[in-house]
Amino acid sequence: MKIEEKKAILPPKSNFSEWYNELLLAGEIMDVRYPVKGLYVWFPFGFEVRKRTYAIIRELLDKDHKEAMFPLLIPETEFMKEAEHIKGFENEVYWVTRGGKNELDVKLALRPTSETAIYPMYKVWVRSHADLPIKIYQIVNTFRYETKHTRPLIRLREITSFKEAHTVHATWDEAAKQVDVAVQIYIEFYKRLAIPTIVSKRPQWDKFPGADYTMAVDTLMPDNKTLQIGTAHHLGNNFAKTFDIKYEGMNGEQEYAQQTCYGISERCIAALVSIHGDDRGLVFPPEIAPVQVVVIPVLFGKSEEIIKACREVAERLKDEGFRVALDESDERPGAKYYKWEMKGVPLRVEIGPRDLKNNAATVVRRDSGSKEIVPIDKLAEEIKKRVIDIHKSLLGKARKSMEERIFDCNTLDEVRDKISEGIARIPWCGEQECGLAMEETVGAGILGIPESELGRGYGSCPICKKETTSIAIMSKTY
């Protein structure tokens, strides 16, 4: 009776929306109770997850980029220079209009993205072909006045963790190559998070305002909607013209620069938490987990020996480079198991009288729940093996889960039927007119034609009936 009354802390993951909201609180990722719509607070634990996640982005970018930082405030005069860009953002810009009691002569925008903050400086910095390429990124907050339902980590009024890179090149082709490089970096990044991705070129009507084209990285969430978790834009010389970014070529002529920009936000953490988490809480790949191994003493009466053994084990594992927590608190073991499972700790080491008698420990995996007895002197190497295996198996599981929810369709009726279960593949001739008609009919978006095998096939466009070898993917999106 008592046991039945113990309710799970979280709603089941199948009830995704509720599960997600409560997990963020119970798992201490974000506090959603800040009293302004669309703004949320990072708990210290969540912030550590963020820190480790962004350390990976930095590691990948730092090979070939420089990190810098530009101002939050953008003068209206700069912000309003690029017509398409304005059109894309003007409805969601916050404006600073006063300083103290004085009206400002030139209003200041809170950056919704930083092109117009960075490019006036690029105009100054770029003089000669020898200055190129420039590859700079920053990790900053940005503001967008969202009017729809906001959601922590996914749709925010303050994006707290926007990694945006801005590159400048001499030629269009070189910039195009950089877009490819960016996409490869993102794919690699998401592999490290054990998150499967699909890369596609966004349809023209869905590209970044002011870009020649946009490449996007999407993943599939547990509620069968896709989440855009990275984009890379080829800006051509559109911004170079409006911001007058020119370089002197080998032959002395002035040329407009070619630019790209690419970004990732805290949506990467939304995906991380959502894709790996389960009914018991968070599940982290070991590289991200703030605590990788928790040591739990199982005490009976006189327990000095057990405590001592646990301390020794914890120390030894720390020396081996693991992030270790030793839970000596006064709770019962079961309560500790639940607590650390919620926190997503990949491995739990239990040591009780039974284990100690055999000079062993019980090792439990968070991802699979498997329990194994391991001799204490082999603990470090056994844990090393499992750390690698946990990452592999998380990625494998996530990939399988996504692949199982991709459906081949030949008609729009089929798409409409399947779209609530995941991603639909459907032949598309590539024409805008047909694409918009398809979106209209289905009530879902075209993500694009995937770069991978997913985007290739054979069939006829459901609107114009023209034969095509291109397959588009459609889904409900966030």
Added chain:
RNA sequence: GGGGCCGUAGGGUAGAUUGGUCCAUCCUUCAUGCUUGGGGUGCAUGAGACCUGAGUUCAAAUCUCAGCGGCCCCA
């Protein structure tokens, strides 16, 4: 863009139909003590709440309006 529901301790809730029984219920949490200890130990004592503002009324957690905030559905 359109529609609906909701706001009571840190979290989850009862109280609203019919305004007064409410210095507000229960579970959880937190604090202290004892107890217990291989999947949420039990007991005792204690702490903690009616979103904001205006209105109706002798009287508002309860009714009305507005603001703020949250959730859900449709396009």
